[in-house]
Amino acid sequence: MGYSRSVKVTAHLLFICVVLTLLCGSNGEIPQKPTSGGTVLPPIKPAGGPQAFPDAEKENMPVFTMDYSRIQIPFEITLWVLLASFAKIGFHVYHKITVWVPESCLLITIGLIVGGIMHSVHEEPPAVLSSNVFFLYMLPPIVLDSGYFMPTRPFFENIGTVLWFAVVGTLWNSIGIGMSLFAICQIEAFGVQDINLQENLLFATIISAVDPVAVLSVFEDVSVNEQLYIVVFGECLFNDAVTVVLYNMFNFVADMPVVEPVDVFLGVARFFVVGLGGMGFGILFGFVASFTTRFTANVREIEPLFIFMYSYLAYLVAELFAISSIMAIVTCALTMKYYVEENVSQRSCTTVRHVIKMLGSISETLIFFFLGVVTITTEHEWNWGYILFTLLFAFVWRGLGVLVLTQIINPFRTIPFNLKDQFGLAYGGLRGAISFALVFTLPDNIGRRQLFITATIVIILFTVFIQGISIRPLIEFINVRRTNRNLDTINAEIHCRLMEHTISGIEDLCGQWSHFYWKDKFMKFNNRILRKILIRDSRAESSIVALYKKLELQNAMEILDTVAGDISAAPSVVSLYEEKNNSSKPKKKFKAVDLKNMHELLSKNMYKIRQRTVEYTRKHALPNETQSKEILIRRHASVRRSLRPGSFQTTVVPKSHKYFSLPAGQGLDSRFPLKRRSHAGDEETMSEVAFSSGRRRFGQPARSSSRAMLPLRRLDTLTEAPSVDVVNERGRASDGAAAAVPRTSSSASDSRVPAPRRRPGDGSPGDDGNKIEEEPQQPASPPPAPWAPEPRDPQDNAARNPLLRKPRWSPKKK
Amino acid sequence: MELQPERAALPADQTGTDHVRREERAPREKISLEQIKNLRKRFQQLSGDEDRISRADLENIPALANNPIKKQIIDAFFDKRNQRRGEAGSVHHIDFQQFLMVMSHFRPPTLKTTPEEKEAMRMEKLRFLFNMHDTDSDGTITLAEYRKVVEELLSKSGDMGQEAAKAIADAAMLEVASTNVPHMEPDEFYEGITFEHFVQILKGLEMESRMNVRFLDVDTTTMRCGKMKS
Secondary structure, three states: OOOHHOOOOOHHHHHHHHHHHHHHHHHOOOOOOHHHHHHHHHHHHOOOOOOOOOOOOOOOOOOOOOHHHHHHHHOOOOOOOOHHHHHHHHHHHHHHHHHOOHHHHHHHHHHHHHEEEEEHHOOOOOOOOOOHHHHHHHHHHHHHHHHHHHOOHHHHHHHHHHHHHHHHHHHHHHHHHHHHHHHHHOOOOOOOOOOOOOHHHHHHHHHHOOOOOOHHHHHHHHEEEEHHHHHHHHHHHHHHHHHHHHHHHHHHHOOOOOHHHHHHHHHHHHHHHHHEEEEEEEHHHHHHHHHHHHHOOOOOOHHHHHHHHHHHHHHHHHHOOOOOOHHHHHHHHHHHHHHHHHHOOHHHHHHHHHHHEEEEEEEEHHHHHHHHHHHHHHHOOEEEHHHHHHHHHHHHHHHHHHHHHHHHHHHOOOOOOOHHHHHHHHOOOOOHHHHHHHHHHHOOOOOHHHHHHHHHHHHHHHHHHHHHHHHHHHHHHHOOOEEEEEEEEOOHHHHHHHHHHHHHHHHHOOOOHHHHHHHHHHHHHHHHHHHHHHOOOOOOOHHHHHHHHHHHHHHHHHHHHHHHHHHHHHHHHOHHHHHHHHHHOOOOEEEEHHHHHHHHHHHOOOOOOOOOOOOOOOOOOHHHHHHHHHHHHHHHHHHHHHOOOOHOOOOHHHHHHHHOOOOOOEEHHHHHHHHHHHHHHHHHHHHHHHHHHOOOOOOOOOOOOOOOOOOOOOOOOOOOOOOOHHHHHHHHHHHHHHHHHHHHHHHHHHHHHHHHHHHOOHHHHHHHHHHHHHHOOOOOOOOHHHHHHOOOOOOOHHHEEEEEEEEOOOHHHO | OOOOOHOOOOOOOOOOOHHHHHHHHHHOOOOHHHHHHHHHHHHHHHHHOOOOEEEHHHHHHHOOOOOOOOOHHHHHHHHHHHHHHOOOOOOEEEEEEHHHHHHHHOOOOOOOHHHHHHHHHHHHHEEEEEHHHHOOOOOEEEEHHHHHHHHOOOOHHHHHHHHHHHHHHHHHHHHHHHHHOOOOOOOOOOOOEHHHHHHHHOOOEEEEEOOOOOOOOHHHHHHHHHHOOO
């Protein structure tokens, strides 16, 4: 194990490091300013040297002991991870830095600083990064992360190009760079004649692993076209696989004194066995994982575990047979994602995503961090000629490769890559974590290991810093074709589907089988067989319906957020007691007219789908949607809490007065006892209803007369695993009174138009729709003032929308 | 290539002197001769070596059977609006020229396509989609028309799909209304989606990668599909 090489005396140093990071991190200081840390630290270090541990205790009963060696390894790892995480916090305080300087640059910089400190005190870095540790523990999370968050549809649409660039491109780079470097080695002036061809190829393989994390986030920010994005994304993923395969092969070959032609053929054969074998294992484990999650409904708490264990198992088994483990874990993730996410509960899904993201980014952070440290602390062998030529060749071959390979692949693409895209592809070829890890784990029997490490570090630093920083301005300057990937509207979704069907129809008409044809066939196979086997509740669901549900959820959540936010911000929570006092006052009455208007509005106000940009799968940030879903669940719980029967007794009615600001008149409370029974019986439904009505936007008078102004049918989207902490809720029921607003509104709307909301299938929605269709021109009566705030007009809104704007409102109540 | 001259449909902007060349080039513009040959072959297979294709010929294509919007696709071929001659209404038979004309909506851009041309192609494709919605050719997509399309799209999802279709069409319609006419008077009424609004709502949508077909040589596959049809 690599740990054994670990230096025992690093503990105190690590403490210092943590202190340093705390300084950097918590103060939000720009990491490039090491001055405080640099000057403060040396004095802290005890002059006594490494002997910081008391071993001078007597043999009798020790009162105080310290057994550092026992905890050393996990302890140091924890500290390093902490250190790296603090660094991340640090430079996310200033958000502008990460826009212009990629995160990897900052991490390396911090690593350099820490390395500098370690070097100045003559410490060695812990040799955590050994071959085994890297391949068994650090690499899997990184690739799982990429594989799991790979945008599936664009990937499969471009799979040919992706594989073309990943496989052939990597081979091209490796062989091209390797050969050219070998040629350079023949020049005596450089003094590197002892590097043979195999070693050159090995080295070339290492530095052809591109790692465009930094580029991807730039691409996302400027939203370059989908094709370019996915090709870069996919290339980095599969190119890792190819690189590792080649690396192992050349590593093997590098030992051979003579390479026979037959070895070359065997190598090629092995290449395919390794790649396809990995894919096979991945698919197998992916399906097994999906199948397993079919039965986890009763063990929600360990659900996420299956996903990790199966992916890791795929990785390990592939490693066992020495086939491409990266391929295995990536295909496993791709295969199971779709099925697993439908099987597991919402929370497990969130957990899975979070943990995958977390592990992946920690792994990568650590590698970059070590890169910085090692750059300073390791012994370098500097050879101007070799290193500069390496840089040159890496650059030239990448560019050439993209140019040539694009020319070959373009005739097969419906949308060819133009020169700008090609530039993006070529320039996006940053080298990163994988290259470094591979070169650092080179076996010692490679003669010029030091030189290789140095050259790799140089090339990583060069590409990450120079290209990484300059790519954003360049991409913006040359104005690469852009795509708005985030068009998350129902219309867009409908038309995407419409276009897909149209094209597959046209292709059928032409008798062509292109990928739309295959997609069609696969979807059919998927719906008929795979889903039935792998998914518990295997109703096929159109992507339109899915998007619709998603938007519904988002909207519900937002409404609730606003309401709940107001509640917490406004005096209501603080002055709960005051509330209760108020409740004893004579209740205000609602006027019948107002009630009627209210109902009308509630039934007519459809939820508003706005154009909203949901973040694309980002390498280092979870997609927005997951976060919002999580929030939703919490809100959901809090709403339900407020819906406990007991909680309405005193506070709800005044509260509702307050929120609806209806003039005194006929009482709303007459309806409450009636409704309460139903809540008691089925809170689940109730909270759903609360959502459905709460989500309705108030005041869209503009649309209230349009034909589209129909109540939405419920799609049963808001059902959730009934795992809310019921126990706590009882106790806090009264606290939640404030949150009962949505419920109140729902009860109001519900009493009028209960059917369309609650039971989508009972036919009344149809009536509703037809009625309006029959008399489409009939203008709806303009809603009364308090009910018709124009959502786009903040002033109006504040004044008139009681649900959304609380502060104006509380004075009214009093 | 037996293109019938009287059928030569010239897009409005195409006014050339080289008339005979035009006739051949007009519908295809960027479709190569080879592709036309491929399509010609396919056309003959579909029509049973006749000059014209009827609706039934297309309806019998087995591969199309599972397409949820089969009807709309076939209708599009017999829709005069897609012939770019400014006429409305539908025909019962189309010849190869007309067939090509419809197909030409799906030609992909090449590296030489200028941005203006791309924009024009995009508009063509949008117009094609719009025509698929607008079944009564009155220039607007009404809610009923929209609903119908969504229902067909979801028709494979069972009852749930039918239920959802209405709601989704309604929501989509509302979305159109709110993006295009943000400040409507309370008694105003959103008639339906006009083409301008249609373009507006799909403004950011990537179409280039979705609405293109490469008319490849279809020999082997065509044989199978073509034979199966009868």
